Amino acid sequence: MKVVLGILLGAVLLVGEVKGQGTLVNDQSAGGSAPGEGLWIGVQTNAPLGQSFTPALNSIGYIALGLNGSGTATFYMNLRSGSITGAILGSTTPTVISSGAANGIYDFYFPSAISLTPGTAYFLDVNQSAGSQWLINSYSYQYADGIAYFKGVPSINSDDLWFREGIVVVPEPSVAWLALVGGGIFFSARRWPKSPES
DSSP: OHHHHHHHHHHHHHHHHHHTTOEEEEEEEESSSSOOSSEEEETGGGOSEEEEEOOSSSEEEEEEEEEEOSSEEEEEEEEEESSTTSEEEEEOOOEEEESOOGGGEEEEEEEEEEEOOTTSOEEEEEEEEEESOOEEEEEOOOOTTOOEEETTEEOTTOOEEOEEEEEEEOOOOOHHHHHHHHHHHHHHHHHSOOOOOO
């Protein structure tokens, strides 16, 4: 019986982990499905470095960037209002990355969603706090609702960083899944041998 309960508990934890990952819903982006065109420029040598964008959704939960480098580096993004050096509304969790991500795409997550006003310009401020020099993809992606910033000023060539931003949606468990887990626990508990009363 202990084996059955162990297997059931393991299944619940495994499926709960898979179901709890969430889905990324893109709001704004510049560039295609993967970075590659244009220039790869130094992150640290071009700070303050970032991208302005104008959201359609009322919150943000993640940012994806096209990065390239060797070795490891620690990155975090500040979400700013007003300008590339304006007030910080929130920061992504510092993330240690290493070379080898698929297509050079790296995702950065805010600890919790940050409220936005659709139609208002915001600024993604890219920060590398440690590690070897990494590069970020920049090109004339023709993103109409923002522009890249290098050394604190808008790109003179109207370039954009390769980026995506949006929300993280964590799905609710289905009724069938809840019934399966609940039924398994109920029937396992009924079969559990009762201890003798004293």
